[in-house]
Amino acid sequence: MLSARISAAPPVITFLSLDSVAQIHTEVQFQMRRINWHPSVVIWGGNNEVEAAMEGWFDVAKQNPQRFVADYTKLFLDTVQTAVAEVDPEFPFVDSSPSNGLISKEPYVKRWGDASSPFYGDVHFYNYDADSFDAATYPHARFVSEFGFQSLPSWTLYKNVTGPEDWSWESEMSQFRMRHPNGTQQLLDQARRHFNVSVKSQNNASGHLTGLPDAEVFRRWTYLSQVQQAITYEAAIGLWRRLKGTPAHTMGVLYWQLNDVWLGASWSSMDFGGNWRLLHYTMKRMYAPCLISAHRNRASGQVEVWLVSDINEPVTGTLKVDLVAFDAVSGPEVFHSQEFSLQALESRKITLQCHSPLLLSFFSPSSVAASNSLKHSQHFVHLTAAIKHSSEAQQESTIVDLPGVILDDVLRDSVRADLVDGVINNITDAATGNKRQTGRRNSNTSFLQSGILGVIRLWQYLGVHVQQIVASAVQRVCSHVNSTATADHVSKAETSLPFLRHTCAFNVAAPLAQEQTLQHDLCEDDFLCHVAVPNRVYLEGVTQCPCAQVLNDFASVPTNLEAVVFLTELRESHVVPAPNITASDFQLLSAHLIQFSVSSDIVAPYVAMETALPGRFSDNNFILTPWQPRTVAFASDQALQYASVLASSLSFLSLTDTTLNL
Numbered sequence: 001m002l003s004a005r006i007s008a009a010p011p012v013i014t015f016l017s018l019d020s021v022a023q024i025h026t027e028v029q030f031q032m033r034r035i036n037w038h039p040s041v042v043i044w045g046g047n048n049e050v051e052a053a054m055e056g057w058f059d060v061a062k063q064n065p066q067r068f069v070a071d072y073t074k075l076f077l078d079t080v081q082t083a084v085a086e087v088d089p090e091f092p093f094v095d096s097s098p099s100n101g102l103i104s105k106e107p108y109v110k111r112w113g114d115a116s117s118p119f120y121g122d123v124h125f126y127n128y129d130a131d132s133f134d135a136a137t138y139p140h141a142r143f144v145s146e147f148g149f150q151s152l153p154s155w156t157l158y159k160n161v162t163g164p165e166d167w168s169w170e171s172e173m174s175q176f177r178m179r180h181p182n183g184t185q186q187l188l189d190q191a192r193r194h195f196n197v198s199v200k201s202q203n204n205a206s207g208h209l210t211g212l213p214d215a216e217v218f219r220r221w222t223y224l225s226q227v228q229q230a231i232t233y234e235a236a237i238g239l240w241r242r243l244k245g246t247p248a249h250t251m252g253v254l255y256w257q258l259n260d261v262w263l264g265a266s267w268s269s270m271d272f273g274g275n276w277r278l279l280h281y282t283m284k285r286m287y288a289p290c291l292i293s294a295h296r297n298r299a300s301g302q303v304e305v306w307l308v309s310d311i312n313e314p315v316t317g318t319l320k321v322d323l324v325a326f327d328a329v330s331g332p333e334v335f336h337s338q339e340f341s342l343q344a345l346e347s348r349k350i351t352l353q354c355h356s357p358l359l360l361s362f363f364s365p366s367s368v369a370a371s372n373s374l375k376h377s378q379h380f381v382h383l384t385a386a387i388k389h390s391s392e393a394q395q396e397s398t399i400v401d402l403p404g405v406i407l408d409d410v411l412r413d414s415v416r417a418d419l420v421d422g423v424i425n426n427i428t429d430a431a432t433g434n435k436r437q438t439g440r441r442n443s444n445t446s447f448l449q450s451g452i453l454g455v456i457r458l459w460q461y462l463g464v465h466v467q468q469i470v471a472s473a474v475q476r477v478c479s480h481v482n483s484t485a486t487a488d489h490v491s492k493a494e495t496s497l498p499f500l501r502h503t504c505a506f507n508v509a510a511p512l513a514q515e516q517t518l519q520h521d522l523c524e525d526d527f528l529c530h531v532a533v534p535n536r537v538y539l540e541g542v543t544q545c546p547c548a549q550v551l552n553d554f555a556s557v558p559t560n561l562e563a564v565v566f567l568t569e570l571r572e573s574h575v576v577p578a579p580n581i582t583a584s585d586f587q588l589l590s591a592h593l594i595q596f597s598v599s600s601d602i603v604a605p606y607v608a609m610e611t612a613l614p615g616r617f618s619d620n621n622f623i624l625t626p627w628q629p630r631t632v633a634f635a636s637d638q639a640l641q642y643a644s645v646l647a648s649s650l651s652f653l654s655l656t657d658t659t660l661n662l
Contacts, residue, residue, distance in 0.1 A: 015071050021079050028083035036088060043092040044084055046076040049124065051096035052115040081108055097145050098122045118142065118248070125236075128186040132232040133194060135239040135295045140248035144240055148256035148267035149190075150183055151229035152222040154275050156612050158263050159215070167218035177264030184265070187225055194231075195224060196571050196659040220660055223278075223653045225265075227606050230282040230621055237286045238293040238563075242306045245347030255283070274637075278608055281620040285562070290315060292385045292561035296362075303362045303381060303565050307340060308347040315342045317387035319350060323358060324382050324625065327576040328603050331627050332382065334358050340385075362567060380573075380605070382623060385561040564605070564623050570655070579604040581624065581652040586643035592636045594643045598652075599629035605655040612649045614638060624654075 035041055054061045054068050061068045076095040084093050085108075094101070100111040100120035116123055123141035130137040132149055152158070159167070166173035169184055178184050191197045212220075233255060243250035259270040269280035285291075291308040309315045319340050322332035336354035352363045362381065566573060579600040586596045592615075598607070604624040609617055615636040624630060634646055 015067070016074055021074065024075065024079050025083045028080050029087055032084060032087040036091065043094065045097050046080045046093070046095040048097055050076070051099055052124070055115060077108065077110060094121075098124045128182075128190075131193065132190055132228075133235050134298055135235050136298065138236045138239050140243055140246075141240075141250060142248070143252045144236075144250065145252075145254050146256045147236060147253075149229050149232045150180060150187060150265050150267050151225040151277060151279065152187075152265050153260070153263045153271045154226075154277060154610070155219045155222045156610050157271055157273065157275055158222070161263055164214060167214050169218075169221060174265075177262070179264070187228070187265070190228055190232075191224055194228060194570050197224070198660070217660065220653065220657050223608055224658045224660070226278040227608070227621070227655070227658070229277070230279045230606075233279055234282055234286055235295065237283075238291070238295065238306075241286070241291055241308045242293055242347055242349075244308065244345075273614075275614070276616045276620070278606075278621040281617070288561075290387055290389075290561060292319075292383055292563045294381070294383055294563045294565045296565050296567065301362070302364070303567075305350045305352070305363075305383060305563075306347065307342055307350055307385065309342045309345060311389055312344050313389055314344060315387055315389045316340070317385050320384045320386075321352065321354070321359060322382040322384075323379055324603060325379050326573060326603055326605075327378070329601065329626050333379070378573075379567055381565040381567065382625070383561075383563040383565070387559055387561065562622070576602055576656065578656045579624075579654060581607060581654065583647065583650055583652075586647050588640065588643040589633075591639040591641075594634045594636065594640065594646050595631065596634070596643070596646070597629050597631055598624060600624045600626055600654075602626060604652075608653045610651045610653070611646060613640075613646060 032044070050072065054065070054072060056062055081093060081095060084091065095110060096115065098115045098121060100113050100115065100117055103109040103111050111120060113120075115121075118139045118141040120142065122143040122145040123139060124146040125139055125141075125144060126147060127137060128149070138147075162173055165171060168174060169188070175184070180186075188197075237253055237255070240250045240253045255267075255269070257266065257268045259274070260266050260268045260272040263272050269277050269283055271277060289310045293306040293308060294303060296303045305319070305321075307319075317340055319338055321336045323334040324332045334356050336352065336356060336359055338353050340350060342348060352359065354360060354363075579602045581598065581600045581604055583596050583598050586594060589595055598609070600607070603626070607620075607622055607624045609620055609632070611634070613634070613636055615634055615638075618633040618635070619630065620632075622630065636646075640646070
């Protein structure tokens with residue numbers, strides 16, 4: 001009976017021809033063979049959001065669901081997945097993102113259902129209408145592979161390619177560069193919800209805050225949009241990292257998006273040309289291996305403090321909680337300090353053991369009555385944590401054999417099934433050119449090692465836990481080199497993105513007679529030493545970075561963590577007159593690095609530093625207190641002769657500069 005019913009069903013007419021299916025199969029396999037060997041390729045995806053779109057984005061799909069499901073199955077399951085498996089059956093593959101993953105890999109059985117379900121697979125999340133600062137806005141999901149919120153590009157870059165007539169969110173240029181439907185209104189609505197912003201009209205004739213020129217108003221609006229974006233991502237990623245230790249078991253977050261293709265409003269953390277928006281500095285803190293995370297429950301008013309560790313060893317430290325008035329000129333009004341410890345890879349809520357009724361009123365539901373003596377709008381909680389951990393964890397190691405590649409002792413000691421410790425150490429050493437001491441000999445960090453581990457560390461930095469597939473990735477690199485290597489040169493990268501990036505090249509020509517050293521163009525550090533063995537394929541590599549200090553800052557485990565919790569809405573907070581923020585003690589440490597100190601006469605929340613010089617700061621978008629100046633470094637993309645070059649171009653904005661009538 002069942003077979004009769006199936007045979008009697010009318011055939012589903014698809015949009016795909018046999019020729020197109022064959023071409024797609026060929027194209028997929030060509031692209032896989034072209035780049036599948038590269039260690040930065042972690043997973044193949046059949047499509048982006050096609051499955052989710054079939055569930056109701058378009059009327060045509062809702063009117064004929066059978067046809068679209070049939071085409072989807074034929075294209076992404078029968079064709080693309082099959083083509084991928086024929087090239088490399090062990091490589092991770094998802095037919096769509098978001099999706100619910102698989103019921104079975106062999107045979108390949110897809111789990112159909114709500115593609116955005118938080119119970120399986122990955123989730124994409126966008127909600128421009130809900131309160132983006134509230135952690136309750138965001139779903140509890142296994143893996144968040146896409147989310148984001150927009151901001152405007154940095155003012156110092158934007159003003160160089162626009163004119164005064166463009167410096168308004170209502171201008172023709174601003175509207176042309178805003179490619180997200182209703183994007184400007186969404187930015188304004190969120191700003192009005194969170195800050196002291198009166199949205200009327202911003203044209204070049206009226207509506208501005210009295211006494212401020214058009215350029216300054218637009219500069220402050222740009223800053224406000226970037227602060228808003230940074231706090232939004234901080235709230236979301238802080239939640240998802242905390243959830244690692246909860247039943248949600250969130251094990252990864254990728255934000256949309258990293259970089260821009262032009263100067264315009266976007267979801268990116270880096271502007272066109274590599275300039276960092278405030279978001280990117282915040283992401284450096286939020287994706288650090290150890291994180292202090294805090295949030296205030298809007299319903300109860302209570303504050304929770306979480307410590308999250310992605311270090312594969314125990315962590316200890318000291319947590320300090322300060323209650324700070326917005327107009328404070330000396331130390332915190334109330335402070336508390338206590339010791340803590342975390343197990344390897346632990347995420348845990350910290351229970352304060354303090355005796356101050358003022359602090360307890362915000363951290364303990366049983367002490368809410370004590371908060372009556374405190375005006376919430378005049379204070380915020382400033383959290384800092386000093387952590388300690390062993391940088392040389394003694395772990396059991398699994399050596400990965402790399403066929404066809406010369407293995408040095410450093411590589412053998414560092415390629416492990418568990419890579420967290422090795423990555424942290426080796427990417428730092430690769431960036432600085434330091435030599436590592438092993439049990440057998442002293443050798444420069446292997447370039448294959450630094451390239452592979454550098455990319456893995458970057459993916460971990462973005463929340464992806466890829467330890468289980470590292471070994472197969474290494475094998476793919478080396479197997480490909482051993483069998484199909486043809487290139488005979490190293491192509492050096494010319495850009496200055498602040499990430500360690502490895503470029504593999506293959507050489508099967510006459511072997512070198514002696515050890516050869518490549519030097520990094522920007523940092524001038526020795527990066528590669530190898531000896532070519534006759535009739536053996538060997539790998540060369542080039543690593544790019546704007547400055548070794550920047551890579552050090554990104555890769556190393558921080559010893560000091562920081563978070564802030566506002567006890568009421570920012571727009572309701574007591575905003576004091578603009579602080580006097582100054583920079584001093586400029587020192588030229590090298591041709592590409594300047595160090596200086598930043599201080600303020602009163603509390604300055606969300607301090608943003610700007611300069612017309614190409615480069616990036618070691619820290620930005622931070623809370624500055626009068627009793628604790630900050631030491632900041634600026635890594636320049638161009639050689640500098642005097643530290644005063646930076647001093648003369650440096651400017652500051654803070655939260656007090658966001659009271660605008662737009």
